[in-house]
Amino acid sequence: MILLDLIDKQLVNLLQINSKANIKEIALKIGLTQTPTYERIKRLEKSGIIQKYIAVLNKEKVGFTVEVFCQVTLLVHSKELITKFEIAVSKIDEVIECFHVAGNYDYLLKVIVKDMKSYQLFLKNKLSVLDSVGNVQSTFVMSSTKDTTIIKLT
Structure with missing residues (x-):
């Protein structure tokens, strides 16, 4: 630190x-x-404290109206499958965040898409076809009460 x-x-x-x-x-x-x-x-x-400068977009104004959290459970917990999964997910545009977590599932993905049809296609053609994926549970965001990138330093 x-x-x-x-x-x-x-x-x-x-x-x-x-x-x-x-x-x-x-x-x-x-x-x-x-x-x-x-x-x-x-x-x-x-020093790397400031990593980059970005423009934060209004998702709805650019046509992305569906936000989903996907809880992904892998079939097997081998180093090879974990690595393959992480590489594959990093290349999927709809996935904007991916967290390897401990608990009832292995990964939490934050996904944004234009509409429900787009989500269905993402799930069917991109996520569920990955060799290591055993189960996916989707939680759809109804509204956001806080959405920030700010880490307040005091």
């Missing part, structure tokens, strides 16, 4: 809210001049 001082934490919190904010704007908010602010950002990027 890399230790961050208060200014680094403020900086990271501001960038998580608006990564397009300019250096001058950020510097004013954290009480530094532009040069040390820029240098801190570069140091945070180089």
Whole structure:
């Protein structure tokens, strides 16, 4: 773990809210001049604390209206099948997150698709055809009460 001082934490919190904010704007908010602010950002990027900058899309406005959590149980827990499953899932566009978990199932996938027909095709042609998949249970999102990428540092 890399230790961050208060200014680094403020900086990271501001960038998580608006990564397009300019250096001058950020510097004013954290009480530094532009040069040390820029240098801190570069140091945070180089250390890997800031991994990347992205645009977060409104799923519905771009036509993705169905969000599903898939609980996947593998047939066998061999290193080879686990690796093959993870590689295959990483190549499926509909899967936007994949977690290897402990509990009643092996993987939790977050899937977004345009509609129910698209989900049916995804399940039938992409997920259930993987050699290692034994069982899939789907939970459909009715609405989201919190959807954020922000990790608040204090």
